Amino acid sequence: MIDYDLSIKHAPDEGGHFGEYGGRFAAETLMQPLKEIEDAFFSAWADPSFHEERLDLLKNYVGRATPLYHAKQLTAEVGGAQIYLKREDLNHTGAHKVNNTIGQALLARRMGKKKVIAETGAGQHGVATATVAAMFNMQCDIYMGREDIRRQAPNVFRMKLLGANVIPVDSGNATLKDAVNEALRVWVASCEDTYYIFGTAAGPHPFPLMVRQFHTVIGQEARKQCLEQAGRLPDVAVACVGGGSNAMGLLHPMWDDEEVRLVAVEAGGHGLNSGEHAASLAKGKPGIIHGSLSYVLADNEGQISADAHSISAGLDYPGVGPELAFMMKQGRLDLDSATDDEALEAFQILTKAEGIIPALESSHALAAGMRIAATMEQDQVVLINLSGRGDKDLGTVMDLLGFDDEGKS
Amino acid sequence: MSKRLAEVFARCEAENRSALVGYLTAGDPSVETSEKLMLGLAEHIDIIEIGLPFSDPMADGPVIQAASERALAAGTHFDDVLHIAMRIREKYPNIGIVLMGYANVPYTIGFEAFAQRASAVGVDGVLLVDIPAEESALCADIFKQHDLSQIMLLAPTSTEERIQLAADAGDGFIYYVSLAGITGAEMGEVAKIKDKLSLIRQYSKLPICVGFGVKTTEQAADLASFADGVVVGSYFVSQITSNTNAEDVIVDNLSTSASALASAMYKAI
Numbered sequence: 001m002i003d004y005d006l007s008i009k010h011a012p013d014e015g016g017h018f019g020e021y022g023g024r025f026a027a028e029t030l031m032q033p034l035k036e037i038e039d040a041f042f043s044a045w046a047d048p049s050f051h052e053e054r055l056d057l058l059k060n061y062v063g064r065a066t067p068l069y070h071a072k073q074l075t076a077e078v079g080g081a082q083i084y085l086k087r088e089d090l091n092h093t094g095a096h097k098v099n100n101t102i103g104q105a106l107l108a109r110r111m112g113k114k115k116v117i118a119e120t121g122a123g124q125h126g127v128a129t130a131t132v133a134a135m136f137n138m139q140c141d142i143y144m145g146r147e148d149i150r151r152q153a154p155n156v157f158r159m160k161l162l163g164a165n166v167i168p169v170d171s172g173n174a175t176l177k178d179a180v181n182e183a184l185r186v187w188v189a190s191c192e193d194t195y196y197i198f199g200t201a202a203g204p205h206p207f208p209l210m211v212r213q214f215h216t217v218i219g220q221e222a223r224k225q226c227l228e229q230a231g232r233l234p235d236v237a238v239a240c241v242g243g244g245s246n247a248m249g250l251l252h253p254m255w256d257d258e259e260v261r262l263v264a265v266e267a268g269g270h271g272l273n274s275g276e277h278a279a280s281l282a283k284g285k286p287g288i289i290h291g292s293l294s295y296v297l298a299d300n301e302g303q304i305s306a307d308a309h310s311i312s313a314g315l316d317y318p319g320v321g322p323e324l325a326f327m328m329k330q331g332r333l334d335l336d337s338a339t340d341d342e343a344l345e346a347f348q349i350l351t352k353a354e355g356i357i358p359a360l361e362s363s364h365a366l367a368a369g370m371r372i373a374a375t376m377e378q379d380q381v382v383l384i385n386l387s388g389r390g391d392k393d394l395g396t397v398m399d400l401l402g403f404d405d406e407g408k409s
Numbered sequence: 410m411s412k413r414l415a416e417v418f419a420r421c422e423a424e425n426r427s428a429l430v431g432y433l434t435a436g437d438p439s440v441e442t443s444e445k446l447m448l449g450l451a452e453h454i455d456i457i458e459i460g461l462p463f464s465d466p467m468a469d470g471p472v473i474q475a476a477s478e479r480a481l482a483a484g485t486h487f488d489d490v491l492h493i494a495m496r497i498r499e500k501y502p503n504i505g506i507v508l509m510g511y512a513n514v515p516y517t518i519g520f521e522a523f524a525q526r527a528s529a530v531g532v533d534g535v536l537l538v539d540i541p542a543e544e545s546a547l548c549a550d551i552f553k554q555h556d557l558s559q560i561m562l563l564a565p566t567s568t569e570e571r572i573q574l575a576a577d578a579g580d581g582f583i584y585y586v587s588l589a590g591i592t593g594a595e596m597g598e599v600a601k602i603k604d605k606l607s608l609i610r611q612y613s614k615l616p617i618c619v620g621f622g623v624k625t626t627e628q629a630a631d632l633a634s635f636a637d638g639v640v641v642g643s644y645f646v647s648q649i650t651s652n653t654n655a656e657d658v659i660v661d662n663l664s665t666s667a668s669a670l671a672s673a674m675y676k677a678i
């Protein structure tokens with residue numbers, strides 16, 4: 001286990017603003033509960049016993065540090081820079097999400113809350129929340145759009161097995177943003193005894209900061225592992241972006257390494273000009289949704305887009321974390337995107353080349369990472385965050401690729 | 410503060426009663442019908458809150474969520490909201506008019522354009538659910554320049570520190586949310602609401618209106634005994650839900666229920 005840096009780098013201002021983005025745009029009823037979470041977070045973060053327990057769980061329960069894998073077969077196939085994969089798919093529960101749910105569940109327990117709620121899109125955050133709730137013996141309700149329940153059936157079953165209630169959300173598009181709305185509504189009425197484990201680096205302060213902090217283990221490990229294995233820092237670090245938690249986790253610790261190019265890959269859906277994508281940073285504009293000022297996909301009068309789309313439920317979100325907007329505006333974050341088709345192709349390439357089945361979300365980072373690597377020299381390094389494994393997506397992929405009884409696709 | 414809102418509360422006080430504040434979502438169930446319903450309701454109330462429909466009404470229960478959905482499906486735009494406000498102003502020169510909604514609508518339109526246009530048609534105040542005092546710097550000066558009162562919410566979870574913030578940032582009146590919950594839930598306990606209002610009055614001289622969950626004349630009478638105004642939202646909106654087609658019937662029902670509520674709100678002497 002590495003010696004993690006527990007300082008808080010590039011902190012927002014007192015109100016949670018990263019430059020002009022972020023803040024706490026919440027209903028009055030939630031302002032005090034959010035302040036209580038903020039206070040609890042800062043007090044926990046300053047308490048060595050909190051980290052002792054958190055890091056012990058990350059090591060012995062989650063299986064950290066996750067490996068950094070030099071994907072030589074994939075590198076040969078792409079023909080360019082050396083590709084290294086940060087294996088968040090090997091975490092317990094199969095994605096990076098658990099880094100955050102462990103941290104927030106510990107916080108909920110410190111605050112004396114007996115019940116947790118969460119929203120989920122792909123179901124990975126829901127599973128990671130249900131998992132820690134089972135371990136900490138907390139009651140757990142997960143809000144999930146009905147459309148996502150259909151797309152991610154295996155994860156719904158996992159959450160139920162873990163003892164969580166999965167509550168379908170029918171409003172709006174019945175996807176992730178609607179699940180967030182519903183969880184917020186429920187939380188307003190129950191904040192006294194209930195903790196809301198927000199699943200990505202978005203939402204009102206302190207969630208963007210806190211979720212980022214809980215995930216920086218990813219980038220801190222990857223940075224050190226890359227130095228050890230490749231003898232240098234990566235030239236490019238790549239992560240997919242839904243709300244931004246795995247991206248901030250990988251990229252934030254390399255903010256000050258000026259030689260590393262940081263790339264955020266958004267969901268290109270049917271193409272950036274199709275109107276059906278989830279590229280909030282590339283194609284959206286500043287706006288206020290779910291408690292913070294950031295980039296959103298919305299019309300001229302601020303109605304949030306009903307056409308946001310991605311093949312992957314975890315990226316199908318019309319907003320994005322405020323710190324990513326800030327980093328983009330600062331020129332410290334480059335944008336890229338991958339379409340549904342490109343992600344599906346990358347999914348198959350990695351599976352066949354390396355025997356690793358990636359999540360469809362992570363396949364977006366792969367698609368862009370491979371495209372970038374192909375333009376680079378062999379002595380250069382591209383680091384890609386493999387944020388999760390693809391088991392949950394097998395149904396979706398099977399439907400898209402077709403599958404016959406003889407097992408040939 | 411907006412002169413007209415101040416006059417509304419002064420008039421109610423002189424008549425020894427609380428102000429009745431009514432909410433409907435603009436464009437629900439269609440722009441045309443909505444205009445008629447609002448004009449009908451406006452006759453019986455002191456302040457009308459015109460809801461700006463929003464795709465993601467995070468603080469609203471099912472009744473007002475559905476109203477927003479109907480309004481957007483009917484193609485309601487900000488122009489239509491302004492038109493309705495203008496018609497109300499023409500017909501009722503003394504009523505208070507408040508636009509209520511979520512931050513992203515005025516933010517995207519641009520606070521300056523939003524405020525200028527709202528003020529031009531006779532709007533008196535703006536209440537944005539997700540702009541608390543801490544974030545009100547985004548729009549406070551602009552609203553002030555256009556003589557629009559920025560109405561702040563307070564809730565059962567608001568601490569004294571937060572009450573102070575709202576007292577400093579707010580104008581027009583304070584909207585006290587009767588319960589920790591979303592619109593349309595059951596009203597909070599009267600004794601607790603009363604205690605919180607006494608606390609708020611130590612920090613602010615603004616009139617205080619209480620809303621969320623008010624449905625009956627008994628509730629209105631209870632609140633009117635100590636609040637400066639009572640806000641009724643989901644109860645009025647639900648009359649649209651249950652009568653989607655019969656416009657005149659809805660107007661009649663709104664009028665009947667609004668006058669019943671209003672007459673329950675005279676204070677005992």
Ligand SMILES: Cc1ncc(COP(=O)(O)O)c(C=O)c1O
Binds near residue numbers: 240244246247314
């Ligand atoms: C495997 C995986 N990667 C990425 C994401 C996207 O979320 P974020 O941008 O917060 O990392 C998700 C969300 O569900 C996910 O499950």
